[in-house]
Amino acid sequence: MPxxxxxxxxxxxxxxCSELKQEILNGAKFEDVAKHSSCPSxxxxxxxxxxxxxxxxxxxxxxxxxxxxNVVHGPIKTQFGYHLLEITERSx
Numbered sequence: 001m002p003x004x005x006x007x008x009x010x011x012x013x014x015x016x017c018s019e020l021k022q023e024i025l026n027g028a029k030f031e032d033v034a035k036h037s038s039c040p041s042x043x044x045x046x047x048x049x050x051x052x053x054x055x056x057x058x059x060x061x062x063x064x065x066x067x068x069x070n071v072v073h074g075p076i077k078t079q080f081g082y083h084l085l086e087i088t089e090r091s092x
Contacts, residue, residue: 002053004064004090007031007046008083010039017075017082024072030086038081046086065090 007030011017020033031045041048053065059078064087067073074084 002065002090002092003050004053004087005050006048006064006085006087007034008039008041008048008060008085009034009037009046010042010081010083011036012038012081014075014077014082017084021072021074021084024084030072030084033084050089060085063087 009017009020009030011020020036023033024030034042034046036042037046039046053061056064057078057080059076060083063073063076063085067087069087069090072084072086075082076085
C-alpha cells in the first residue's frame with residue numbers, strides 16, 4: 001500500500017489560504033507560515049508524519065498520492081477548511 005509524508009497548513013477561508021501560499025511563493029519558509037495553521041501540526045511546521053493511502057480525507061489523498069513532490073499545492077477544500085499541502089516523500 002502506498003505511503004507518504006507531507007506537511008500542511010489549515011485555515012478557514014480560501015482567501016487566507018491563497019495569501020499564505022503567496023507568502024511561501026515569495027520566499028517565506030513553509031514551516032514558518034505553518035504557525036498560522038488551525039491544525040495542531042502547525043507547531044511542528046505542519047508536519048503530518050508518515051501515513052498510508054486512505055488514512056486522510058479523499059481530497060487530501062487525491063493530491064498526496066498523485067501530484068508532484070516538494071511543491072506547495074492548494075488551496076484544497078475539505079470538510080475541515082482550506083489546506084496548503086506539500087508532499088515531502090512517497091513510496092509505492
